[in-house]
Amino acid sequence: MDLFSRSWTALRAAVAELSDxxxxxxxxxxxxLVRDLVCHLVIDAQDVLITLATPxxxxxxxxxxxxxxxxxTPPTGDDPLDALIVRLAAAYEEPWLLKFHLDDVGSAAGRAAELAGPDLRVATRDEVLTAGEYLAAYVLExxxxxxxxxAHLPDxxxxxxxxxxxxxxxxxxxxGTAFPASFSDTDALLVGTGRRAPTDAERAELGEPAAKLPLFLG
Known part of the structure; x- marks a missing residue:
């Protein structure tokens, strides 16, 4: 649960440092676009709040x-919620409004996570998890x-x-398989989730498990 807080704080700080x-x-x-992703993070923060308030x-x-x-298959953008997020992000017009909304809702989600007991059972997506396991899942998110x-902001x-x-x-x-030790954690995540294609050398190192990749998580 501490790792949830550190990861979430770092992500929100990165958004706060973005230029218009x-x-x-x-x-x-x-x-x-980056603005669409930040809008999605607002929705994610709302989901965290809703889930932690659904014992x-x-x-x-x-x-x-x-x-x-x-x-x-990878997402196509045809999902109604995905399409809504793009329209919602555009409606903000000014980047500072998105920053403000993420800071407001995101801070609340962070506080709720700190207050939640790890053994609290919560419901989300018609499934039940302990709060500790739910927040651990969000470290990956x-x-x-x-x-x-x-991805396109090298600094x-x-x-x-x-x-x-x-x-x-x-x-x-x-x-169900480990990535080669030569893969950095970042490369394992990018290649493993289809965010970039493996190089020929990486594909050779992956061997047979390469056939299972990428994984499109939802």
Whole structure:
């Protein structure tokens, strides 16, 4: 849960440092500008708040790894919520409004996470997790989206190293295979989730597990 807070704080700090021009740059999410991604983070923060305020007495059905579902194809942008986010992001007009909204809702989500007991059972997406497992799953979400945010912003701050390492570990468990030791944590995450194609050398190192990649997480 501490890693959730560190990853989320670092991502929000990276957004706060963006220039107005940065919001019009492409992000690492196909079809989304940086402003669209930041708008998505606002929705993510709302989801965290809603989930932590939805306790249940039911037994857990998922953990931080099984929380993730793997799709066979990448997102196309046709999903109604994805399309809504693009329109909503454009409606903000001024980047500072997006920054303000993310800081406002994001800070609340961060405080709610700090107050939640790790064994609290919460419901989300018709599944039940402990708050600790739910927040652990979001370390992967924050880390991937931090990489998306800075994909075309070379001077922006990178995600925390411990968040990258934990996210790699979770992705390897989801994939059922480990990435070669020569892969950095960042490269493992980018290649493993289809954010960039592996080089010929990387594909050769991956060997047979390359056929399972990329993983489109949702």
């Amino acid at each position: 021009e940065d919001f019009a740059m492409p992000s690492g999410c196909a079809g989304w 249940t007495d039911k037994e857990p059905t998922r953990d931080a790894v099984t929380y993730w579902e793997v799709a066979e 924050w880390t991937l989206h931090h990489l998306d945010l800075i 922006a701050a990178e995600p925390p190293a411990e968040g990258l390492a934990r996210s790699r570990e979770m992705l390897e468990r989801i994939a």
